[in-house]
Amino acid sequence: MKAASMNVHPSLAIGQPIEKLDAILPAATAPAAMVRFEGISKTYPAYRGKPGVNALRNIDFAIPRGSITGVIGRSGAGKSSLVRLINGLERPTTGRVVVDNRDISALAGRDLRLAQRSIGMIFQHFNLLSSRTAAANIALPLEIAGWAKADIRARVAELLTLVGIGDKHDRYPSELSGGQKQRVGIARALATRPSVLLSDEATSALDPQTTRAILDLLANINRELGVTIVLITHEMSVVRQLAGDVVVLDAGRVVESGHVADIFTHPKHPITQSFLAEAIGDSLPVSLASRIVSEPPAAGQAVIRVQVRGAGAGDTLVARLARELGLDVSLLSARIDEIGGQHVGSLTLGIPLGMSSGEDATTRTLAWLSQSQFPAERLGYVA
């Protein structure tokens, strides 16, 4: 984690002085981190002929209070283990997990169960009890916490309204759509007024439109209730839409962490780059890709791909290139997205073959782009 090559945002680094953290966090938020992983590793021992697995290794990072932090990784990266350490469903092999200034990994039995009431969790497959109505599902954690019946009734009504399904009070899960089920799941997770909400692939089983609605709901909850949200996901789009901070996990290690805008405008690790590529779709249109050749034809264009990163970075690129180099630059394909307020994407340009001011036009273009801090590469040529 301390390795120099990693992109570590100060708010996520361990051992930073508190004053420094306060500079990034909203004022008056006492001890900075809501969740802190300290020297965590998790090993599953060999069992019945299956070899042991190092699910997590040397995990050290903090999740800021009130933030929405995305934990992204491929399947098997250790995301599920990581999130289950936060609410004590799993225990670390080494290290400790501090949640709201309490070492959750040292708690057991009744103490652990009490602490778990301040940590809500939602699941990919909703995990609602089929034998209970929406209202009764939401009431379950309150019954377990020993609330009085009248208090439960009032709280459940409040929660159903909060998640926007006030009319589904008496519906059984089998009568609800996927999105409605997840709303019940969210209401249930929030019932005991937790300070942290864990989301384990909560939108992975939903269609894109419903996903957006659920993510909006989570954003509202974070804004209005101040609940810290930890999102486990393998989908870049989820992190992009909702998270302010991101932790990239690969093979049980944190490979990058920091603000979403920083990480995804300047991705360093190949895994991060591949997630980004998925999100912004940097593949060429088929009709163009099939025409690209590696040797320059007699007449035609060189195909150059330019990476665009940063606020408003690509806005005037094509115009400036055409004006300053006097070239008839053509735009072959482009995809620019916004991540955390920053533009991220790529432009594929066609540069006419031939000379420009006594130099090869393509060479000149690449030099100009490199000078202007735009990473660029020549993909080939089209006739």
Place this chain on the structure above:
Amino acid sequence: MSPELINLIVQATGESLYMVGLAALIGTAFGLPLGVFLATSRKGELFAAPVVNRVLGIVVNATRSTPFIILVVAIIPFTRLVAGTSIGSTAAIVPLTIASAPFIARLVEAAIREVDGGLIETASSFGASPMQIVLKVLIPEALPGLLLALTLAVVSLLGYSAMVGAVGGGGLGDLGIRYGYQRFMPEMMLAVVVVLIALVQLVQSAGDYLARRVNRRLRHR
């Protein structure tokens, strides 16, 4: 058929219902907790106790593999200890219970194991104790399966109860053997069989109905 014979059938039906009813009740009282424990005590489960689980499993299997008629005779001293006598309907309840409890336990175990493991994790995630998980999650979620298991147990008990005539337990099966078979009264045999078929049909339909009523999994508007 003479009124006396009809009286006999009515009386035997009463005895059968008495024996089967009580045996099912007491068998469930033992079998349900035993089944829940068997379903939750393997390595890594809620009440993890793998050795106890293994031993109980062997005991359950041993009881279930003993032919019922042998069980009835073999435990006569125990029956006398519990019921005060080894003869009659009340005494017959003892072997019926001992045979049904392990059977019910296995059925309960299967029904509880059907409950999605994710629900146990979910309940744990909001701080439910193992006991709360059993009472608020596992049993309510397995209820349709549990009701069908109980139905199956009652039907099997009706069959078993035919054998307790050997210790003077009475009941429909006993009546069929003594009058229908030993006294060559085919109409008696037929009557007994018809009543038994009707009883089984009734129990099964009632069980199916209840299980369907509590099953919210597949119900759609």
